[in-house]
Amino acid sequence: MTAFILVSGTFTGGWIWKEVADGLRESGAEAYPVTLTGMGDTGRPADAGTDLETHVQDLVRLIDQVESPQVVLVGHAYGLYPVLGAAGLRPERIARIVNIDGGLPQDGEPALGLVPDQALRDRLTAVPGPAGGEGVIAPPAPGEWQRWGSVEGIEAAGLERLARLSAPQPVGTLVQPLRLSDEAAELPMTGVLCTANGSSIQIVESVVGFGDPRFGALTRPGVTFFELGTGHWPMLSAPDELAAVLVRAAAGEGHRIAAAVQEQPVHLRPFLMDVPERPRERSGHIEFHRPDDDTPRPAVVFVHGGPLPADARPTPRDWPTLVGYGQYVASRGGVGVTLDHRLHDFTDYGRAAQDVVDAVELVRADPRVDGERVALWYLSGGGMLAADWLAAPPPWLRCVAASYPVLAPLPNWKLVDPRYRPSETVRGAGHLPIVLTRVGLERPEIMATVDEFLAAAKECGANIEVVDVPSAHHAFEAIDHTEEARGAVEYAVRTVLGHLRS
Missing domain, CATH: 3.40.50.1820 (Alpha/Beta hydrolase fold, catalytic domain)
Structure with missing residues (x-):
C-alpha cells in the first residue's frame, strides 16, 4: 500500500488536502495531510525558533511513524522545501517525491523567492533573525491571494475557506537555507505543473534546452511530469484530478523530458x-x-x-x-x-x-x-x-x-x-x-x-x-x-x- 504524506504551502495546513486525501483513500492508498508547526488547526504552535528545520523534523517524525513500505512525499510550493529536507534524512523510506507547482529548489537556497513582494523580501533579509522582531508574515487579505499564485478554478466557497483557515507563516521557514542532500536530489520525482499559473511541460523542455546544469537532472529516467489546467491551488480547484494524478505519479507514470531535447532545443x-x-x-x-x-x-x-x-x-x-x-x-x-x-x-x-x-x-x-x-x-x-x-x-x-x-x-x-x-x-x-x-x-x-x-x-x-x-x-x-x-x-x-x- 502506498502512503501519501501531503505537505501544504505557505499559510496553509492539513485542512487544505481534505478532498484530495479522501480521493486517495478511496483509491486504496493511505493519506496523511500534514499541518506543520505553527500552521494552525491541529499542528503545534510556532515560537521564535520555528524555522525550516522545525518543519523538516515534523516530517521526519511522521515518516518514522508510517508503516507502509512505500512513502510518497507530496510538497506544494513552500511545502517542497521541508519535503526535500526530510527526504534527505530518510531517503531509504521515500519511493517518490511529488512537486506541485513548486519550482526547483537548490541546496543552500531559502524559500524566500516564493514571496511576491520585493520590499518584504528585502526587509526579511536585511535584519538578522526574524526580521527585526517580526516572527511571522501575515497571510494575504481576502482578494489578495492571487499575488501568491493563480486562483483560477477555486470557487467562492474555496476562497472563503482559504482566507478563513489560513495561518501566519513563521519567517524562519522562509529565510533558513535548504539543506538538499545528494540522496534526496537523486530520488524519483514527479512535477505537477499548473498551467493557469504559468507552468507547462513545454516551458520545462525549453528551460532544459538552454543547457542550465540545474535543470539537466529533469531528464533523469525517474523524473516525470503532469499538467493540470488550473491555478496554483489544485487541491482546492481540482481535488479529484489531483488525487488521480498522485496515484499515477506513485506508479511512475507521467511525461518524461527526453534527453534529446538538449540536442536540438x-x-x-x-x-x-x-x-x-x-x-x-x-x-x-x-x-x-x-x-x-x-x-x-x-x-x-x-x-x-x-x-x-x-x-x-x-x-x-x-x-x-x-x-x-x-x-x-x-x-x-x-x-x-x-x-x-x-x-x-x-x-x-x-x-x-x-x-x-x-x-x-x-x-x-x-x-x-x-x-x-x-x-x-x-x-x-x-x-x-x-x-x-x-x-x-x-x-x-x-x-x-x-x-x-x-x-x-x-x-x-x-x-x-x-x-x-x-x-x-x-x-x-x-x-x-x-x-x-x-x-x-x-x-x-x-x-x-x-x-x-x-x-x-x-x-x-x-x-x-x-x-x-x-x-x-x-x-x-x-x-x-x-x-x-x-x-x-x-x-x-x-x-x-x-x-x-x-
Whole structure:
C-alpha cells in the first residue's frame, strides 16, 4: 500500500488536502495531510525558533511513524522545501517525491523567492533573525491571494475557506537555507505543473534546452511530469484530478523530458525559411545584419524574450530565429539588428529595458542607419519591454512589432515590476503603428495577456494590425515550417518595413 504524506504551502495546513486525501483513500492508498508547526488547526504552535528545520523534523517524525513500505512525499510550493529536507534524512523510506507547482529548489537556497513582494523580501533579509522582531508574515487579505499564485478554478466557497483557515507563516521557514542532500536530489520525482499559473511541460523542455546544469537532472529516467489546467491551488480547484494524478505519479507514470531535447532545443532549430546571406557585423552586445551597400537604411531592432539563464550559449543574437529575421530584413533593404539583453530573472526587466535603450542609441548613431526610421520588434517574454516605448514614443520610432508576445506578467511571475504592462501604456502610443503576430495555438495564459492588450488598444483607438497564424505555436518560426507560417513572417516584415519607409 502506498502512503501519501501531503505537505501544504505557505499559510496553509492539513485542512487544505481534505478532498484530495479522501480521493486517495478511496483509491486504496493511505493519506496523511500534514499541518506543520505553527500552521494552525491541529499542528503545534510556532515560537521564535520555528524555522525550516522545525518543519523538516515534523516530517521526519511522521515518516518514522508510517508503516507502509512505500512513502510518497507530496510538497506544494513552500511545502517542497521541508519535503526535500526530510527526504534527505530518510531517503531509504521515500519511493517518490511529488512537486506541485513548486519550482526547483537548490541546496543552500531559502524559500524566500516564493514571496511576491520585493520590499518584504528585502526587509526579511536585511535584519538578522526574524526580521527585526517580526516572527511571522501575515497571510494575504481576502482578494489578495492571487499575488501568491493563480486562483483560477477555486470557487467562492474555496476562497472563503482559504482566507478563513489560513495561518501566519513563521519567517524562519522562509529565510533558513535548504539543506538538499545528494540522496534526496537523486530520488524519483514527479512535477505537477499548473498551467493557469504559468507552468507547462513545454516551458520545462525549453528551460532544459538552454543547457542550465540545474535543470539537466529533469531528464533523469525517474523524473516525470503532469499538467493540470488550473491555478496554483489544485487541491482546492481540482481535488479529484489531483488525487488521480498522485496515484499515477506513485506508479511512475507521467511525461518524461527526453534527453534529446538538449540536442536540438526549440531555440536552436533552423529558421522557417532560407534567407539570402548578408553581411553581419558585431558591436558590443548587438549585431548588425546589413544590405550589400553602406547607404543609410531604416533599422529593425529585434528584442528577444526571457527570462533566460545568464550562461546560456549561444546567446540570443546568435539563435537561428533572430539571425533569420535579421538577415531577412537585410535582404529586403533594411538593417536588421539583434541584441543580447540581461533578462535573467523576473526582477531584471528594468535592467533589460536599459539594455534595449543602449542598443537603440548605438543603432541610431551608426552612419549606415537612418536614425529617424527605426522599428522595435519584440518576441515572447520580451513583449513587456515595449511598455515604455508605447507610453511615450519618440518621433524616430516608426513602428512597434511583437510576435507571440507576453504582454503582462503571468500568474507566477510575481516579482515583475508592474511598470512593464503594455496594456496600460498603449493609450500613449497615439498613431504609432503596432504590428502584432498572434498564433492560434498559443498557451492560454499568454493569450490572455494578448487579449487584454488588444482590448485596451481598441478602447483607446491605437493603430494596430494583427497578423494571425491560426495553426502556429509559440516560437513558430522554429517549429512550424509551413506555408502559412512563412507567409505570416513575410507579411509582417513587409508591413513593418513599409511603415519605416512611408
